[in-house]
Amino acid sequence: MGRSPCCDKVGLKKGPWTPEEDQKLLAYIEEHGHGSWRALPAKAGLQRCGKSCRLRWTNYLRPDIKRGKFSLQEEQTIIQLHALLGNRWSAIATHLPKRTDNEIKNYWNTHLKKRLAKMGIDPVTHKPKNDALLSSDGQSKNAANLSHMAQWESARLEAEARLVRESKLRSHSFQEQLSPTGYVSGSGSGSVSASASTSAQPQQCVDVLKAWNGGWSKSSEGGNGLNTTGIGGDHHLESPTSTLTFSENAPPLIMNSSGTGGENSIPMIELVGTSGSSETGIIKEEGEHDWKNLRNSSHHYHHHHLMHENTVSLTSSLHHPDMTISMEGPWTPEFLKLSSSHIHVGNVDIEEGFTSLLLNDSGERSLSDSGKDSDNSGGSGNDCYEDNKNYWNSILYNLVNSSPTDSPMF
DNA sequence: AACAGGTTCAACCGCAGCAGC
DNA sequence: AGCTGCTGCGGTTGAACCTGT
Numbered sequence: 001m002g003r004s005p006c007c008d009k010v011g012l013k014k015g016p017w018t019p020e021e022d023q024k025l026l027a028y029i030e031e032h033g034h035g036s037w038r039a040l041p042a043k044a045g046l047q048r049c050g051k052s053c054r055l056r057w058t059n060y061l062r063p064d065i066k067r068g069k070f071s072l073q074e075e076q077t078i079i080q081l082h083a084l085l086g087n088r089w090s091a092i093a094t095h096l097p098k099r100t101d102n103e104i105k106n107y108w109n110t111h112l113k114k115r116l117a118k119m120g121i122d123p124v125t126h127k128p129k130n131d132a133l134l135s136s137d138g139q140s141k142n143a144a145n146l147s148h149m150a151q152w153e154s155a156r157l158e159a160e161a162r163l164v165r166e167s168k169l170r171s172h173s174f175q176e177q178l179s180p181t182g183y184v185s186g187s188g189s190g191s192v193s194a195s196a197s198t199s200a201q202p203q204q205c206v207d208v209l210k211a212w213n214g215g216w217s218k219s220s221e222g223g224n225g226l227n228t229t230g231i232g233g234d235h236h237l238e239s240p241t242s243t244l245t246f247s248e249n250a251p252p253l254i255m256n257s258s259g260t261g262g263e264n265s266i267p268m269i270e271l272v273g274t275s276g277s278s279e280t281g282i283i284k285e286e287g288e289h290d291w292k293n294l295r296n297s298s299h300h301y302h303h304h305h306l307m308h309e310n311t312v313s314l315t316s317s318l319h320h321p322d323m324t325i326s327m328e329g330p331w332t333p334e335f336l337k338l339s340s341s342h343i344h345v346g347n348v349d350i351e352e353g354f355t356s357l358l359l360n361d362s363g364e365r366s367l368s369d370s371g372k373d374s375d376n377s378g379g380s381g382n383d384c385y386e387d388n389k390n391y392w393n394s395i396l397y398n399l400v401n402s403s404p405t406d407s408p409m410f
Numbered sequence: 411a412a413c414a415g416g417t418t419c420a421a422c423c424g425c426a427g428c429a430g431c
Numbered sequence: 432a433g434c435t436g437c438t439g440c441g442g443t444t445g446a447a448c449c450t451g452t
Contacts, residue, residue, distance in 0.1 A: 014421080014422075015420095015421075015422090015446090016420070016421075016446080016447095017420085017421085036437080037437080037438075038436080038437065038438095050437085050438095051422085051423095051437095051438085052421075052422080054438080054439090055420085055421065055422080056420090056421085058439095059420070059421080060420075060421095087441065087442085088440085088441085089440075089441065090439075090440060090441085101439095101440075101441085102419085102420075102421085102441095103419080103420095105441075105442085106418070106419050106420085107418095107419095109418095109419095109442095110417070110418055110419080111418095
């Protein structure tokens with residue numbers, strides 16, 4: 001039973017917008033805010049459906065939209081986020097605050113996807129296309145770990161995106177209280193994102209990557225991927241698709257920044273913010289009591305929200321049959337930079353992003369060179385594994401370095 | 411200049427999720 | 432619990448534009 005399309009009314013205009021229509025829409029929203037999109041066209045005197053108006057506004061007329069060519073950094077960010085999030089354009093767009101999801105999607109489809117494909121990188125998996133030839137023995141476990149890492153990161157970013165959406169809603173209603181126009185004109189940009197976070201936010205850093213890499217390197221020494229000490233010793237993540245469920249019994253692990261939370265036998269690794277503003281790993285903002293604590297206690301993968309008008313805090317948990325990771329607190333560029341300024345994966349220090357290689361000609365050369373190098377070194381599966389590790393870690397690394405400080409996230 | 415084929419991107423479509431009743 | 436309305440998201444389309452012949 002499909003609902004009738006919103007635009008099936010006779011007399012409603014479709015197709016390209018005229019400057020007059022734009023003007024009407026702009027003028028109305030500036031004066032009244034958009035309110036209900038459904039009701040807007042009639043009020044604004046437009047022969048359009050609300051959906052069309054919303055699209056025109058969000059993709060074109062909004063004052064905080066940056067148009068024109070994508071910068072190298074933006075390209076990089078898109079590729080990296082796409083590697084983690086897939087086609088979740090809106091989530092990706094939250095990291096590029098002045099770009100719309102539609103624009104990013106178009107840019108991906110018309111430029112980046114082709115570029116990756118041309119270079120032999122599968123734009124869907126972000127792996128070299130011959131990756132499928134990997135043997136299914138040792139590497140599969142490693143691949144599983146990498147995949148799990150990606151899922152973990154993906155889930156985190158998804159939660160962040162959700163938080164941003166929520167904070168947008170909050171800030172929007174907050175602004176509506178302050179301003180009858182419904183959106184902040186003035187500076188024009190960041191009417192929404194500005195309040196989600198910004199300079200007012202204390203630099204709270206939760207050293208997740210350190211913990212992660214600590215766990216990774218530690219476990220790599222033991223021949224496994226992600227591993228947690230403290231419980232069972234030799235547990236590792238096996239399923240590439242595994243995922244974020246189960247573990248009714250496993251007590252939550254909380255990582256500490258040393259990444260060695262398992263060194264005591266308490267099955268908890270504490271995630272401690274390096275800013276020192278939190279002693280418990282649960283980052284709380286002053287005035288947090290102003291907002292409802294949105295925590296819930298699902299045994300499955302879940303995110304906890306601690307929100308404040310100026311801040312967004314995040315708690316995520318990842319459960320696995322043998323382990324549970326809990327991470328709490330916001331991810332800030334500072335935190336990420338700190339964490340990943342010297343990424344250590346297994347026995348390898350990653351100083352330079354792999355993804356960045358994709359973004360210029362020298363990169364293309366480097367890529368093929370590295371392929372040759374692999375061949376020269378015998379083309380072992382381990383090289384592929386190292387490539388994958390490098391790839392995912394450089395994604396995180398570059399994500400950090402490319403995170404614009406005006407991102408609504410941070 | 412004219413045409414064909416390729417590319418870009420604004421806009422549309424249909425579906426899913428959520429909230430309110 | 433089920434229905435309805437609204438919004439947001441991702442995939443797709445097609446007109447406009449570009450490029451090569």
